[in-house]
Amino acid sequence: MELPENWTDTKETLQDGMVFNVKYLGMTLVGQPKGEDMASAAIRRIVTTARASAKKFQKVTLTISPKGIIMTDTETTDLIENVSIYRISYCTADKTQDKVFAYVSQSQFNETLECHAFLCQKKKIAQAVTLTVAQAFKVALDLWEIAQEDKSKKARTCCSCAASKGQTQTAGPQCVPSEQHKPLVMEEKLRRPFFSASLSSPSPRSNPTRRRPIKHDSWDVDDGLDDPFSSNMEVEEMDTDWPSPAPNPSLTMQI
Incomplete structure (x- = not known):
């Protein structure tokens, strides 16, 4: 399954940062950069x-852009984490805790x-949120x-210019064919991210707005956190394997 055809409509907004209000559950160390079972x-x-x-779970604001994910405290606006998009190796909307x-x-x-x-x-x-991170990586x-290309x-x-002046032999390394100087490290970082998500086309109400947090009225009433071992919800699993940089890349979510 591919990204929605109209996802480019939000491309400009995404570059400014899409904002979500969520609650931070915590962090744990893992031994693998990606994988459904690991996650x-x-x-x-x-x-x-x-x-x-x-x-109580900490209320945080996630600002997602092609630069990465910025996490701030919703109440104090203090910066908690600033994660580069190139440091993210996996992203998921959990199938059990949906x-x-x-x-x-x-x-x-x-x-x-x-x-x-x-x-x-x-x-x-x-x-x-998961789809927005995927879109941010695509941008x-x-x-x-x-x-x-530039x-x-x-x-x-x-x-x-160097050739026209007869200076080919003294031209700097920048005149060597670009393929020989391709930044392999950046290419590897771009190729590395792998996204797995239980995705369907988000409803208009679930779409993030430009620099305006999605407001929820019932946070303090119900956290909606079910027993992690009791949910039998059936959802469709989709994995996104990102291609290496190439002209007109094809971004495909494969089941």
């Missing part, structure tokens, strides 16, 4: 710990992998490809 087990651990805690959105990212301090989980008020909100990929054009222009 489900991690979410179970987080949910179990969160339920056992006497503390109101839970989670992502796996590499710690900015070391090589450890962290799974962060968030409680949304509705299943469709969790799906919308980031497009911007990266445009930047590479660099390639500049290199060709430089080589042309």
Whole structure:
């Protein structure tokens, strides 16, 4: 299943940042960068710990853009986490706890992998957050490809000028064919993210708005967090395997 045809309608808005109000359940370390079983087990651990805690879940605001995910405290606006889109390796709307959105990212301090989980008020909100992250990655990929094309054009222009002046032999390394200087590290980062989500086309009410948090009226009444082992909800699982940078990339969600 592909991203909705009209997802590009929100591309400009997405670059400014899409905002969601959710509750932070917590974080646990994981041993793999991606995988459905790994994510489900991690979410179970987080949910179990969160339920056992006497503390109220922290209300946070997620701002999602092609740069990554910014998490701030909803009440104080204090910055909690700023995750680069290139550090995110997995994203999911959990099939068991269908109101839970989670992502796996590499710690900015070391090589450890962290799974962060968030409680949304509705299943469709969790799906919308997951889809928004997928869209953010697609935009980031497009911007990266445009930047590479611009660099390639500049290199060709430089080589042309040098050749016309008889300076080909002394031209700088920027005149070497761009393919030989392709930033492999960035390419690998762009190819790495893998998204798994129980997705359906989000309803208009679940769509995020430009720089305006989605407001929920019943947060303090019901957290909507069911027993992590009791849900038998049947949902459709979809995995997104991202292609390496290439002209007109095909972004496909495969069942």
